[in-house]
Amino acid sequence: MTGKALIVFARPPIAGQVKSRLTSLLTPKEAADVYRAFLFDSLKQYSNLNVSVRLYMTDTVHSNIPLNEAVMKQQVGDGLGQRMQHAFSETAAEGYHQIVIIGTDHPTLPVQYIQEAFNAVSKPPAISIGPTEDGGYYLLGMNPVINNFFEGIIYSRSDVYEKTLHRAYQSDAHVVQLPQWYDVDRPRDLNRLLRQEDILPEQTLKILRQLKVKYNLQAS
Numbered sequence: 001m002t003g004k005a006l007i008v009f010a011r012p013p014i015a016g017q018v019k020s021r022l023t024s025l026l027t028p029k030e031a032a033d034v035y036r037a038f039l040f041d042s043l044k045q046y047s048n049l050n051v052s053v054r055l056y057m058t059d060t061v062h063s064n065i066p067l068n069e070a071v072m073k074q075q076v077g078d079g080l081g082q083r084m085q086h087a088f089s090e091t092a093a094e095g096y097h098q099i100v101i102i103g104t105d106h107p108t109l110p111v112q113y114i115q116e117a118f119n120a121v122s123k124p125p126a127i128s129i130g131p132t133e134d135g136g137y138y139l140l141g142m143n144p145v146i147n148n149f150f151e152g153i154i155y156s157r158s159d160v161y162e163k164t165l166h167r168a169y170q171s172d173a174h175v176v177q178l179p180q181w182y183d184v185d186r187p188r189d190l191n192r193l194l195r196q197e198d199i200l201p202e203q204t205l206k207i208l209r210q211l212k213v214k215y216n217l218q219a220s
Contacts, residue, residue, distance in 0.1 A: 004051040005096035011058045025187035041201035042104040043068045081150030092145045100141035105183040107204040117141045120176035127168045130178035136160045194219035
């Protein structure tokens with residue numbers, strides 16, 4: 001155990017249950033295939049980091065994906081904030097100190113941003129956070145874990161990053177803001193991925209090329 005843990009939050013890639021905003025263009029199955037590719041490629045990328053990868057799923061029964069040495073865990077809690085707090089607390093209780101939580105919606109996220117997040121929380125108390133363009137964040141790191149850190153934040157709104165950053169500065173932690181990045185949630189984001197086609201990971205590139213032909217997607 002390195003003392004570093006990467007918590008990955010994800011859901012089973014089931015048609016109709018993931019990437020619903022992509023279904024204004026794609027079928028529910030295609031949207032699920034996109035999500036499956038992101039999840040597959042993310043776990044493969046994260047496995048190359050010198051950290052323990054802990055995959056927290058909403059449903060561990062229907063999660064037929066290669067783990068790439070990740071340990072699968074069950075998300076626990078009534079809302080996203082509670083589930084993240086539980087994952088942080090459980091991970092800390094198992095002896096980890098530098099803990100970062102991340103999703104799988106950003107297949108072109110530079111791996112150095114994740115490394116910077118861990119470096120930022122190497123000396124406690126510290127918090128690292130990486131904002132997304134839609135007002136959320138793609139990762140958050142803490143050392144040590146702050147109790148009730150996520151309480152009272154509504155995660156379906158565009159001010160999630162702002163509220164979370166304010167919460168971070170209210171603590172006595174040193175706060176490090178990482179470069180902004182973007183999640184792939186809408187059809188236009190697929191076009192955006194095409195601009196980075198030369199660096200796309202294997203499964204994401206494969207599904208994107210299929211969709212590019214079917215839907216005449218263009219880099220834009």
